[in-house]
Amino acid sequence: MEIYRIENVSFTFPLASGHALSEIDLTIKSGEFITVCGKSGCGKSTLLRQLKSILTPHGQTQGTVLFQGRPLKDVEQRTQAAEIGFVLQQPDNQIVTDKVWHELAFGLESLGVDQQTIRLRVAEMASFFGIQAWFHKNVTELSGGQKQLLNLASIMAMNPSVLILDEPTSQLDPIAAVDFLETISKINRELGTTIILSEHRLEEVLPLSDRLIVLDQGRVIVDDTPALAGEKLHAMQHPMFASMPTPMQIHAGVARGGERPLTVKEGRKWLNAYTHDRKVERIAATSTKESRTSAPVVIHFQDVWFKHDRSGPDVIKDLSFDVRDGEFYCMVGGNGTGKTTTLSLISGVLQPYRGKITMQGEKHAKRERHPIVKHRLGVLPQNPSSLFVKKTVELDLYEMLTDVPISKEEKKQKVDAVVEFTELGHLLAMHPYDLSGGEQQRAALAKVLLLDPKILLLDEPTKGLDSFFKQKLGLFLRKLQRQGVTIVMVSHDVEFCAMYGERCAMFFDGSIIASHPAQQFFAGNRFYTTAANRMARHLWPEAVTMEGVIARCQANPTPNLA
Known part of the structure; x- marks a missing residue:
């Protein structure tokens, strides 16, 4: 029927x-x-x-x-x-x-x-x-x-x-x-x-x-x-094949035929058959991400506590962590554990009732110049529509440059560049509220990037984005890192964090319970980890990305095996 x-x-x-x-x-x-x-x-x-x-x-x-x-x-x-x-x-x-x-x-x-x-x-x-x-x-x-x-x-x-x-x-x-x-x-x-x-x-x-x-x-x-x-x-x-499940993409990157696995269970079964009776080569865990242990600390939390109401429960509990200059710091964890609240504390929108927050070595508190201005913070909120104030996307983008002392031609060049990156050219005449969720996310990101932030705070930046633009965003964030921008990101997208993040922290009950380099972090988790790691960790515990699993498969000479 x-x-x-x-x-x-x-x-x-x-x-x-x-x-x-x-x-x-x-x-x-x-x-x-x-x-x-x-x-x-x-x-x-x-x-x-x-x-x-x-x-x-x-x-x-x-x-x-x-x-x-x-x-x-x-x-x-x-x-x-x-x-x-x-x-x-x-x-x-x-x-x-x-x-x-x-x-x-x-x-x-x-x-x-x-x-x-x-x-x-x-x-x-x-x-x-x-x-x-x-x-x-x-x-x-x-x-x-x-x-x-x-x-x-x-x-x-x-x-x-x-x-x-x-x-x-x-x-x-x-x-x-x-x-x-x-x-x-x-x-x-x-x-x-x-x-x-x-x-x-x-x-x-x-x-x-x-x-x-x-x-x-x-x-x-x-x-x-x-x-x-x-x-x-x-x-x-x-390009939409990049959105297919990880086991299917790994199979496509290694094998030349046969039935493609759809689930982690099917992927494990295929991987076991692929490596059966062959010596599994273990590739040492490597990372192209630069170690920043010697870089100066730009965001410092020490014993921070916060609650929304004086008589309410604590949302942030004894939180301490450091983010170093130029680092890509990812925060993951369940809904309601305090991640978004922490971003609001960094930006100065919220203030702790106990503990110390410093930005670039200075005490972080309310003052004449808001921390967002003083420290050149760019903030992408969880709800991107909260940034839109004009009738068209184009007007909204130019609104960000209203008080910037540059010429009209320079403003146009900046807007044109960010429009090209975020693929908004065909949407400039539309009302921001008429955009899809992913398009709103890209438009909000474009507004934030026009500020040329030194510190970038991102709350669920990949929400609503397709895999093609996620990859483009990840590569762009790496480019910003190379230019000295510090990035703090809250995300539920563990695949994106594993691929592009430098350090990852797990939030639970208002505090950070673990913080490690991204590869070490996801290799050590059982549930908060990538599909690639769940599929292949019985053979290669340190492999956390599709590329890592494919490379390890290709390191094992095999016949034409489906």
């Missing part, structure tokens, strides 16, 4: 020169688990929003979307609200009440469901999703993962027949993301709910998916099972 039929759908935003979607033809069957992927700005979110009328963006639409055999535009809003669940990328944008239990009941109340049924549905959802422990909490007390789970539970309380999710794990730590996706899979398996999900982090979601749909410039270029879709992308030499 078809739940959606998308017939020759094209969509154009107002004043845009080209289609955001072009001649999309898709059939989605009831009970399928479908993942949609593609480069930032390829049309993923625009496509998903065509599937629920109230969320369809303003613009010109051609073609027809059928829902359960009826044109979607003819399906009344009450039916769409009950039957079509939609989980947004930003969990805070979807929460509308103050208490967890209020949020669970809100949708049902809006549909006019009787109180007894509401109580039953709320209790059922709280039990199914494991919400009992925080059922009576204020939503402001929840972590990012809990908020996203609450959004999901609130929607599922209405018993939708289809669940649409737009990059739902982008703000979750790796463990919370796996838990969330497993919950989605459970809904699909046990309730038969159709799942349509867009995602950049494909490592965990593809093994759960029935189909993978790949978009490129608003067109469907691949629609197949995940394994066959990966093979087609590889045969096309398409």
Whole structure:
């Protein structure tokens, strides 16, 4: 049974020169688990929003979307609200009440469901999703993962027949993301709910998916099972193959055929067969990243404590660490452990009630010149839209240079250079709020880079970015390092941290419990590590990147082994 039929759908935003979607033809069957992927700005979110009328963006639409055999535009809003669940990328944008239990009941109340049924549905959802422990909490007390789970539970309380999710794990730590996706899979398996999900982090979601749909410039270029879709992308030499799961990419970098592994388990099995009866060459762990033990300390925390309210709990607890000049320092850890708060303490937005923070040897405290100005700090916040203040991307970029004493021509040169790097040329006339999540991230990064910061603070900079731009960003950050810029990054993207980070620190319960060079850090972790390390650590414990595993495989002479 078809739940959606998308017939020759094209969509154009107002004043845009080209289609955001072009001649999309898709059939989605009831009970399928479908993942949609593609480069930032390829049309993923625009496509998903065509599937629920109230969320369809303003613009010109051609073609027809059928829902359960009826044109979607003819399906009344009450039916769409009950039957079509939609989980947004930003969990805070979807929460509308103050208490967890209020949020669970809100949708049902809006549909006019009787109180007894509401109580039953709320209790059922709280039990199914494991919400009992925080059922009576204020939503402001929840972590990012809990908020996203609450959004999901609130929607599922209405018993939708289809669940649409737009990059739902982008703000979750790796463990919370796996838990969330497993919950989605459970809904699909046990309730038969159709799942349509867009995602950049494909490592965990593809093994759960029935189909993978790949978009490129608003067109469907691949629609197949995940394994066959990966093979087609590889045969096309398409950049999106770089987003495929690590085991598949390692196989492609080593072998010349055979079935490509999709999961770490399958990758281990293939790797064991590849190295069977052969002497495994162990390559000494090497690092091209410069040691900075002799470089001066530019950020110093000593016994720092912080709480948001005088009577509230401590968020930062006895935190001490140093960041050296020119270092790329990564902070990882679960949601709500204090990482973002630490960035706010560095920037001077927040002040500790105990302990000492120094910047470039000077005590870090409120003064006439804000620390961001005095120490040339560039800050990319977790929510990039908070930086946008103008009606177009171009005006927003020039706004950053308003008080900079340079000529108009020099301002144009700076803006042109950052536009070229961040690939925003075709988006300059658009309103920043009309951009996709990845495009907003690139636009916000462009604004920050225009400041020529000496210290760069990044909060989830790879959120919403495709693998192609992640690589470009990583190489650019290395270039900034060579120019003497110090980078402090909070991220859930362990693959990016392992590839480009210099030192990594693990946050837990408001403090740092471990800090090591990146390779040593990820080689020593069991869960907070890369897929490449989980796949190959039984042979090469020190290998933490795909390139490292491929190099070690190629160091073992082998026949043409699939």
